[in-house]
Amino acid sequence: MTTLSEYEKDILQQPDALRDQLNYPLPAELHQLDLHRYDRIVLAGMGSSDYALIPIERALIARGLPVWRIDAGRLLDMPDLITANTLLWMTSQSGMSGEVVKLLDIITKPLTLISVTNDITSTLAQRADILVELRSGDEATVSAKSYLNTLVASYRILAALTGEAEQPLTDKVAAHLNNIAERVSQQAQIQPIVTPFFLRTQPRLAMIGIGADAATAMTGALITKESSKVSAEGFIGGEFRHGPMETSGKQMTALLFGNGSEPTLIQLAEDLQRNGTHVVTVGPRAYAGSELLETPDDELLRLVCAMLFVQHLTVALARGNGMVPGEFLYGKKITVTL
Structure with missing residues (x-):
């Protein structure tokens, strides 16, 4: 019998991790932000934390908003993209990626920093104006449950920022958790x-x-x-x-x-x-x-x-x-x- 790797164990834990994300109440401050007050919205992360923001980038652009999605490494090369009137939405599952930490050290603080992370003690979490927790639990190796939780958290944040009701979204995912659990084992x-x-x-x-x-x-x-x-x-x-x-x-x-x-x-x-x-x-x-x-x-x-x-x-x-x-x-x- 094949012994499961730590990565495979994380994969099996994804339905429970998603449930924890769905049960987590988003910060009320998200609903109070006016996206039109910012001169730009910058979405940043590294690796899968960056790629998970592709649907968010598309949705915000479709609303006519000035949006840049850029990985934190490239942003570190051109930090002047962040202005004093920027909404910076930064995602890092650890909150401690080298590029993210360095970027937070060198940039002039944006008007608002939304930090999305799994570690509330991390540098990214501590610098946040609004902190959104992933609630994906400990993860041993390659991103699995943290990526799925990042997707769901990002769509929830998008709903809050754009004034849409969040309940239909969370209900939809919750109703599909049994199917997700079946797929995890197939x-x-x-x-x-x-x-x-x-x-x-x-x-x-x-x-x-x-x-x-x-x-x-x-x-x-x-x-x-x-x-x-x-x-x-x-x-x-x-x-x-x-x-x-x-x-x-x-x-x-x-x-x-x-x-x-x-x-x-x-x-x-x-x-x-x-x-x-x-x-x-x-x-x-x-x-x-x-x-x-x-x-x-x-x-x-x-x-x-x-x-x-x-x-x-x-x-x-x-x-x-x-x-x-x-x-x-x-x-x-x-x-x-x-």
């Missing part, structure tokens, strides 16, 4: 992806997402590298055609994330299948008749459930690669080195 669905992957002489893995689902593609590629030591690349929409398309073909598996209706990914799925690429859609409907790992249609539930498939894939890839899933070889859970 690893077999990804085996048809993993088996042919390791039969190739030069296997390649691409994850391509569009719209809000770009968050899954980018985070998925990141945690695949971390947890399985298999090289994977993440792309947003049409990026893949601009160079990476030349790496596709019979040696590649391409996972497409979206709702199944976007013309960009429909055409891409057709072209990839034509050149022999193994194409798998992760979403409610398949792109161009490709294989389907089915998720709910609702945007947030789709992002949550798609990530569960990705997590199972990373575990299976790690096992196939002779690695302990989620075990770090060179890094640590909290990256403090700049």
Whole structure:
């Protein structure tokens, strides 16, 4: 019998972690902010904490607001983006990432700092004007439950900031927790992806997402590298055609994330299948008749459930690669080195 790694144990704990996030009351101050009083809104984080903000960036831009989503490393290179009239929404699961801590040391304090973190004793938490807790509990290695909690917390914050009722959102996720728990224990669905992957002489893995689902593609590629030591690349929409398309073909598996209706990914799925690429859609409907790992249609539930498939894939890839899933070889859970 295979012994579960710490990463796999974290994956199994995700329904309980989500429940803790849903039961956590958001700070009342979020409802009192007027987004139009700021000259800009800057969303910042590192790695999956940055990618989880892609749907938020899109939603705020759709409301006509001046929004920058930028990873904390790039923001550290151009801190003048933060003005005295900025709303800075910074996410860090640890609250102690090197770039985040350094950035907080050098920037002139923005008008308002919303800090989203799992550690209320961290530097990010201590500097907050408004602190939002992830409530994902301890996490041993690669981000799993902390990422899902970041997604749900971010959508809750968005609702509060834009004056929408939060209850329908939390009720929707709560009603789906049993289904999420079932999906957490269903690893077999990804085996048809993993088996042919390791039969190739030069296997390649691409994850391509569009719209809000770009968050899954980018985070998925990141945690695949971390947890399985298999090289994977993440792309947003049409990026893949601009160079990476030349790496596709019979040696590649391409996972497409979206709702199944976007013309960009429909055409891409057709072209990839034509050149022999193994194409798998992760979403409610398949792109161009490709294989389907089915998720709910609702945007947030789709992002949550798609990530569960990705997590199972990373575990299976790690096992196939002779690695302990989620075990770090060179890094640590909290990256403090700049």
